[in-house]
Amino acid sequence: MSANNSSDVVIGVDFGTLSGRAVVVRVSDGAELASAVHTFEHGVVSTALPGASSVVLPPDTALQIPEDYRAVLGNAVPKALAAAGVAPERVIGIGTDFTACTVLPTTADGTPLCELPEFADRPHAYPKLWKHHAAQREADDINALARERGESWLARYGGRISAEWEFAKGLQVLREDPEVYARADRWIEAADWIVWELCGRETRNVCTAGYKGIHQDGAWPGRDYLAALDPRFAGFAEDKIAHPLSQLGAPAGRLSARAAARTGLPEGVTVAVGNVDAHVTAAAAQTVEPGRMLAVMGTSTCHVMNAETFAEVPGMCGAVLDGIVPGLWGYEAGQSGVGDIFGWLAEGLVPAAYQREADDLGISVHDLLSRKAAGQPVGGHGLVALDWHSGNRSVLVDHHLSGVVAGLTLATRPEEVYRALVESTAFGTRTILDAFAASGVPVTEFTVAGGLKRNAFVLQIYADVLNRPLHVTDSDQAPALGSAIHAAVAAGAYPDIRTASAAMGGATRDAVLPDPARAAAYDALFEVYTDLHDHFGRGGSDALHRLRAIRNESLTR
Numbered sequence: 001m002s003a004n005n006s007s008d009v010v011i012g013v014d015f016g017t018l019s020g021r022a023v024v025v026r027v028s029d030g031a032e033l034a035s036a037v038h039t040f041e042h043g044v045v046s047t048a049l050p051g052a053s054s055v056v057l058p059p060d061t062a063l064q065i066p067e068d069y070r071a072v073l074g075n076a077v078p079k080a081l082a083a084a085g086v087a088p089e090r091v092i093g094i095g096t097d098f099t100a101c102t103v104l105p106t107t108a109d110g111t112p113l114c115e116l117p118e119f120a121d122r123p124h125a126y127p128k129l130w131k132h133h134a135a136q137r138e139a140d141d142i143n144a145l146a147r148e149r150g151e152s153w154l155a156r157y158g159g160r161i162s163a164e165w166e167f168a169k170g171l172q173v174l175r176e177d178p179e180v181y182a183r184a185d186r187w188i189e190a191a192d193w194i195v196w197e198l199c200g201r202e203t204r205n206v207c208t209a210g211y212k213g214i215h216q217d218g219a220w221p222g223r224d225y226l227a228a229l230d231p232r233f234a235g236f237a238e239d240k241i242a243h244p245l246s247q248l249g250a251p252a253g254r255l256s257a258r259a260a261a262r263t264g265l266p267e268g269v270t271v272a273v274g275n276v277d278a279h280v281t282a283a284a285a286q287t288v289e290p291g292r293m294l295a296v297m298g299t300s301t302c303h304v305m306n307a308e309t310f311a312e313v314p315g316m317c318g319a320v321l322d323g324i325v326p327g328l329w330g331y332e333a334g335q336s337g338v339g340d341i342f343g344w345l346a347e348g349l350v351p352a353a354y355q356r357e358a359d360d361l362g363i364s365v366h367d368l369l370s371r372k373a374a375g376q377p378v379g380g381h382g383l384v385a386l387d388w389h390s391g392n393r394s395v396l397v398d399h400h401l402s403g404v405v406a407g408l409t410l411a412t413r414p415e416e417v418y419r420a421l422v423e424s425t426a427f428g429t430r431t432i433l434d435a436f437a438a439s440g441v442p443v444t445e446f447t448v449a450g451g452l453k454r455n456a457f458v459l460q461i462y463a464d465v466l467n468r469p470l471h472v473t474d475s476d477q478a479p480a481l482g483s484a485i486h487a488a489v490a491a492g493a494y495p496d497i498r499t500a501s502a503a504m505g506g507a508t509r510d511a512v513l514p515d516p517a518r519a520a521a522y523d524a525l526f527e528v529y530t531d532l533h534d535h536f537g538r539g540g541s542d543a544l545h546r547l548r549a550i551r552n553e554s555l556t557r
């Protein structure tokens with residue numbers, strides 16, 4: 001079937017780190033008719049549980065509250081629909097995407113354990129957000145044992161799985177709160193849990209199962225391997241995760257009466273299979289064809305790209321067959337901190353005078369710092385930073401690493417540090433692209449989506465550091481548009497994601513071009529970055545690990 005009724009619309013809902021956004025999209029051409037955002041009341045829970053709990057959360061904890069997710073369905077969806085002036089009857093499908101490896105324990109009927117009164121003050125009963133980085137020890141153990149036993153799946157994850165993924169977080173729950181672990185009938189990605197909320201039945205999508213759930217070649221890690229990690233962990237995959245997998249773009253079910261009442265959509269509307277915020281964006285950015293890398297640049301950056309074949313790229317997050325669209329190998333790599341790192345400086349560390357100046361100009365501190373730094377010659381600040389404030393996802397896969405700024409003097413200005421931080425994230429991306437090229441998976445095109453695409457200064461630095469043109473997605477809410485595209489496919493309006501992407505997605509080609517002189521100048525700085533990267537990240541010095549251990553010991557003493 002092809003796009004037929006010109007008045008049909010679909011809803012896409014993107015669940016981000018701090019908020020959820022719903023967009024109403026015309027099926028025939030992908031036009032975004034209206035959108036609405038709902039901010040999570042509790043945001044990221046990292047110091048204390050909400051309510052009267054006196055439980056103090058350990059460092060690197062990042063939890064969320066499931067009711068905040070439901071509130072997006074109950075607020076953003078009806079608001080977007082009303083703003084579009086669209087009658088609910090015109091909606092033929094709803095699709096969702098979520099931050100990935102945001103994972104929670106539930107009962108057999110999908111009730112989050114943190115909503116059971118007896119578990120309300122137990123941190124491990126809450127959803128662990130993607131950037132919960134407190135399971136590095138567990139990831140280290142998982143990797144060491146997998147290497148020792150020659151587990152074949154390890155190569156699909158570039159040789160290391162991350163502390164962010166489902167297994168490391170699950171093992172942390174077992175070790176630190178075995179009672180919560182035992183009570184968890186299901187251990188489920190929020191991407192699949194929200195679909196359960198919408199259509200009242202559990203489904204598991206191939207994308208999160210593959211990238212975050214170590215599902216490869218039709219199987220999860222075996223019982224033997226899990227038992228060798230910890231005998232109590234033997235049934236983790238079989239008992240708490242295993243479920244038939246659903247292909248992306250397929251229908252997961254139909255909107256339940258309860259979800260219809262919450263969203264204002266008609267009962268029975270098609271609900272698409274869940275998906276990851278980054279991977280779903282490929283449909284909106286028209287980057288589903290092989291070799292087109294998409295960087296979704298926001299709080300963090302996710303790099304996703306399709307290829308015809310599998311190759312082991314050291315330090316990638318993973319390669320999954322059907323992981324972005326059915327029939328192709330989807331690759332993912334990423335940087336755990338990007339906008340977060342810029343925000344660390346802009347929102348917490350600049351002098352009050354900068355805040356006043358930004359207020360007077362009516363711009364954000366980010367934009368003020370960008371403006372002040374934009375005119376500098378490459379290397380004029382004498383700085384090189386390492387972009388590891390939130391650990392390193394690719395290519396080192398180590399969340400015990402931390403940020404570094406080298407070259408500071410008494411003359412260094414805040415905007416110069418800001419520039420060095422932006423450059424460090426661009427160098428991190430270049431390191432990832434080099435790893436893909438060296439592994440025989442060349443990146444032929446580079447497209448940018450996400451909130452950072454609005455900062456022209458950031459984009460120019462990326463074009464110069466990568467020395468290649470950037471294509472930029474047209475939509476300002478590309479993940480939500482991607483979810484809407486998946487909804488259109490699930491509802492039968494298009495035969496597959498590739499066709500729907502061509503009709504409903506869009507990007508401006510060559511939107512930012514590199515400057516040859518600046519690109520050449522960046523080569524010298526990139527060499528310094530690589531020196532520091534390898535020194536602190538590949539065994540030259542274990543100073544950063546020692547500092548992390550000292551911090552953790554001091555805080556838990």
Ligand SMILES: Nc1ncnc2c1ncn2[C@@H]1O[C@H](COP(=O)(O)OP(=O)(O)O)[C@@H](O)[C@H]1O
Nearest residue numbers: 016017298299339340342343366367450451455
């Ligand atoms: N003008 C700006 N320039 C650069 N970074 C920014 C700017 N404004 C906000 N940020 C950073 O962008 C990130 C938010 O990105 P966004 O794409 O909106 O969110 P998310 O990744 O959670 O979907 C924050 O980490 C913030 O510090």
Ligand SMILES: O=C(CO)[C@@H](O)[C@@H](O)COP(=O)(O)O
Nearest residue numbers: 017099100130298299300302
């Ligand atoms: O982990 C993944 C993808 O694997 C992302 O969901 C995660 O980095 C969050 O992305 P955002 O920066 O909040 O858009």
